[in-house]
Amino acid sequence: MSDLWMLSEAQMRRIEPFFPLSHGIPRVDDGRIVSGIIFVIRNGLRRRDAPTGYGPHKTIYNRFIRWSRLGVFNKIFAALAAKGGRPDQLMIDATHLKAHRTAASLLKKGLFSRRIGRTKGGLNSKLHAVCDDHGRPLIMALSEGQMSDYKGAALMLDALPRAKTLLGDRGYDADWFRAALADRKISACIPSRANRRVPIPHHAALYRQRHKIEIMFGRLKDWRRIHTRYDRCAHTSFSAICIAATVIFWL
Structure with missing residues (x-):
């Protein structure tokens, strides 16, 4: 786990306010899953090829697709860019x-x-x-x-x-x-x-x-x-x- 690239706590604090609220069963750790999404995009991998330390590949896929439909990542980019x-x-x-x-x-x-x-x-x-x-x-x-x-x-x-x-x-x-x-x-x-x-x-x-x-x-x-x-x-x-x-x- 220590060899995996992960978002820092300071970086997570900046983007967490834009995450959808969790309903019912608590979500798998947001830091791990979002870091896994980033790792897949940066290295051009299939989600199933992501290291197991990032969590289940199905969760990485579902989280990316669901939050993309909600426009979560677009809102994060727009909000942080506006603060520049x-x-x-x-x-x-x-x-x-x-x-x-x-x-x-x-x-x-x-x-x-x-x-x-x-x-x-x-x-x-x-x-x-x-x-x-x-x-x-x-x-x-x-x-x-x-x-x-x-x-x-x-x-x-x-x-x-x-x-x-x-x-x-x-x-x-x-x-x-x-x-x-x-x-x-x-x-x-x-x-x-x-x-x-x-x-x-x-x-x-x-x-x-x-x-x-x-x-x-x-x-x-x-x-x-x-x-x-x-x-x-x-x-x-x-x-x-x-x-x-x-x-x-x-x-």
Whole structure:
């Protein structure tokens, strides 16, 4: 048991208020099970391959699925990210997550879509994110792989925190997006597309700081179940992303 990776007591105190209340029979130790969920996501394992010290693999699976449906992990990420303070700069970008054959289904079954699309690279999903000036994710959204960057930005626009500047690549050079940022009193540092008749100047030195969001995506993809999407349902896949972002950047 001492060789297993476990959440510390301080980390557990920060996330326990978001756990659902236990009804009837007491739950298996939350610290062990949540640590087991994290271990599985980080190492890309099947739940049944998790070390026995984390508890029954069926409990790890059931707890993850049930709490994903309740949005527990999403709420933990959003609450901890909101405590990070007001950023001076925001950075926006998107990255593809290749769908494993176990998740590669385009059929819509149930209330929510799979958030899996077909591109030249095969079946994949797209993770859209906004991070602060320290490269920590603040807002994330999952979409089909073929969705354009600026359409993905529309999914997160209403949730943008107050900031002075937003950095983005050419994929976000759209007039409506620049206007929406101006309405929120956020200046856009976005290079113009090659086909724009009148290029809009941007701050080149400031734009170079956008590498921080690329580093953020790289750290998320170090977790094997994030780099490759194994979960067929969008809510479980997004819960895994929220868990990884919370552990890496906010705990």
